[in-house]
Amino acid sequence: MRRTALVTALVTASFVLTGCGGGTGLDNVEVSKGDTPKVTVEKDFETEKTQTRVVNDGGGDEVAEGDTIKINYIAVNGRTGKEFDNSYKNESPMTLTLNEKTALPGFYKGLVGKQIGSRVLVSVPSKDGASLLQSAESLGLEKDDTMVFLFDIVSKVPNEAKGKAVKAPAWAPKLSYNDKKQPAKFTTTKQTAAKMPKTRSYELIKGTGDKVKEGATVSVQYVGQKYPDGDVFDESWSTGPRQLSLAKGGVIDCWSEQLPGHTLGSRVVVACSSDDAYGKDAKKNQQPDGPLIFVVDLLDAS
Template sequence: MRRAAPFVVLALLAACGVACSGGGLPDGLKVNGDIGKQPTVTIPGSSPDAKLAVKTLHTGKGSKVANGDLVVANYVGYRWNGGDHKLIASSYDSGQPAMFPYGHLVPGLNKALAGQRPGGRVMAVIPPGQGYGANGYAPMQIGAKDSLVFVLDVVAAYPNGASAQGRPQPQSDARLPRVSAGATPTMKVPHVRPPARLQVRTIVQGTGKPVQARQLVVFHDLGQIWRNGKVFESSRDRGHPDSVVVGARQMIAGWDRAVVGKPVGSRVLVVVPPGQGYGAKGHAASGIASKDTLAFAIDILAAY
């Protein structure tokens, strides 16, 4: 399924988990500014060394970041190669935090986020060997010898076990799939002709604010093909919640439209006809044939 992958460029290399080494920050590297606001980072004119350096600048509260978490954080990122440094990425430019699937990031970022708590701030100097390696990353002008400097303010962390929270709603239409209201939803598609129009039903009524178009939404979803009941989409099976900017055509139209206006904490059943899904072309890689109708159970975990 077409999806957003915020900051996906940092998720291209395999993680090394807690086996990575870290140390103190280099002399002259400084951070000023309040948490939650864009920090001012002073980078010295000297060259960075080849060691990963991680320092928690402020300790947050709540549960520590763990495997399977989708971490929400505001950040600034610089490249640094001695005598030259440049801001290459910032969540403050978009006005929305970024999403970091912990355990699926470049090794240095995984190490930096390990054990952090919401409300905390961490700084990391990531050498090439624990960043993009000898190839660098040309789209962000990161060279083979560039280190990365990141300051991350952790906003929240959503574990793989997160789910909808609210009041279960009656499901009385036997012509639509039945979705369980438990922590891990199941969905049973009926053996009837699928509806011709988009269908949206609330399975669990959340108590949060309604999702607005262009917000960054944290979610879990389960997607099945109506024709055969095959599961073709499961964020839980991937190991962590997912995220998307709704109303920005990052998802198929039916999925996108169904989420806007629903309260955070809700679980929503969405039946998507082909015209608002993959249409006549289908999606062969997912087993979706020409003109297949799709059914989704979507847990709306947060919106930013």
């Protein structure tokens, strides 16, 4: 499954949040019933504040700041009245962490406090949406456009792996944790293999969810560093889970080959040979070179 256009365009940045306005501007927006709804917005729709209208109450848990949620959505350009993205058609729900670093302000303001299972209309002014998007023009948007979204809040996504602890193999470096009990860094032991001759993976926690399929879009927490105890070059724990496609070319080969088959809820270590990581051109492409090691929490998949 491909990533939706909107997910591709979203920026990761910090935003200053202000209060959310009322919902009266959305009264004339029409939403059809059914599992795959249609949203009708008249041309030249504008709003100065993020506004919300709950179409249907879900009755589930309330969405709180910092939660990661799975949502289906329809996105409409208020200026043209035309739909520019639709996760129902793409069969690819978006996973979104509602914090200041990873969510557009309009999403944050419109969805925090709503219930799981709800259908919610949200109008997002330029300052909370389009002006902050990367490559807004690729979506047919201008920087001062208002966007209108219909969100179905499907579920909350776990923030970390949960399941039965599994003993690591003797050759593997030891994983250490920070004061929040989150994976932080690998260190070597006397038995740690000095080289990574081939790519391999193992579990530290065995989850009880479905097996991840080849090419799936997954929501993950992870830490990546140079094997076996080098610098940490990337991690998600400080910002929240990330959504990535395991399709060939969507991630490095060791991820697309090693993560399918593991179950959701698992904490998986993937040790990558240089060839299955960023390859011989890693430095030229400004990527970490040589063998790498990742610890990946498999939280959700679609």
